[in-house]
Amino acid sequence: MTSSDYTPPKIWEWKSANGGTFANINRPIAGATSDKELPIGKHPIQLYSLGTPNGVKVTVMLEELLAAGHSGAEYDAWLIRIQDGDQFGSGFVDINPNSKIPAMVDRSGDAPQRVFESGAILLYLAEKFGAFLPAEHGKRTECLSWLFWQMGSAPYLGGGFGHFYAYAPMKIEYCIDRFAMEVKRQLDVLDRQLANNEFIIGSEYTIADIAIWSWY
Known part of the structure; x- marks a missing residue:
């Protein structure tokens, strides 16, 4: 199909068949679809997650702490x-109105504090415990720049290349090739940054390393 063959519909409607393996999570709506309470354990922090690249970030951070x-x-x-x-x-x-993992609740204070989005959770924990986030302003800024670089880059790696290469119900050469070039570019960015650095921002291990490691 060429671009001239495609006519956009007046309204895009959800069709489960178009979602492939992940049709269940590719819905055009937000909000709860069922009543289901979450379990609560005995420790201060409750983590609700899965072993995906984003989910693993928080587990690594907690274990490092x-x-x-x-x-x-x-x-x-x-x-x-x-x-x-x-x-x-x-x-x-x-806990997370965006219905994505990971999500976390910190029950150590006077009132439970919800935190969602993996980058926000890493930053929250780093600030709470004073760990894996430089105190010096310049280094902190560099760390956060790389943390947000990962957040902005990952969709091209997972939802872009990963989806069209491994999960899409049909193989589209243009999509696979385009996102493959972006993945190679991202890896080149990391190769250049790490060429003379032990860790992402230098000699100090930070939440930027934790965020990037799980994806790359």
Whole structure:
């Protein structure tokens, strides 16, 4: 099909057949689709996640905090099965209105604090425990620049190349090739940054490394 063969519909409507493997999570609506409360464990931090690149970031961060001696980082981890629609349950939507993993609740304070989006969770934990985030303004800025670089780049890697190469119901050469070039460009960015640095921003291990490692 060429571009001239395609006529956009007046209204795009959801069709599960067009979603491929992940049709269940490719809906054009937000909000809960079922009443389902989330479990709550005994530790201060409750993590609701899955072993995806974004989900793994928070688990790595919490384990690094515990290894560094921060006992307040003890947590309960609960599996959210996104292909079964767990993220559309009312309890999860209350924590993350965007219905994406990971999501976290910190119950160590006077009132529970929800945090969603993997980058926001990493930053929240780094500030809460004073770890893996430089205190000096310039280094902190560099760290956050790379943290947000990862957040902005990952959709091209996962939802772009990964989707069209591995999960799309049909192989579209143009899409695969286009996103493949972007993935190679991103890897070149990292290769150049790490050529003379032990870690992303230099000699210090930070949340930028944690965020980038899970994807690349």
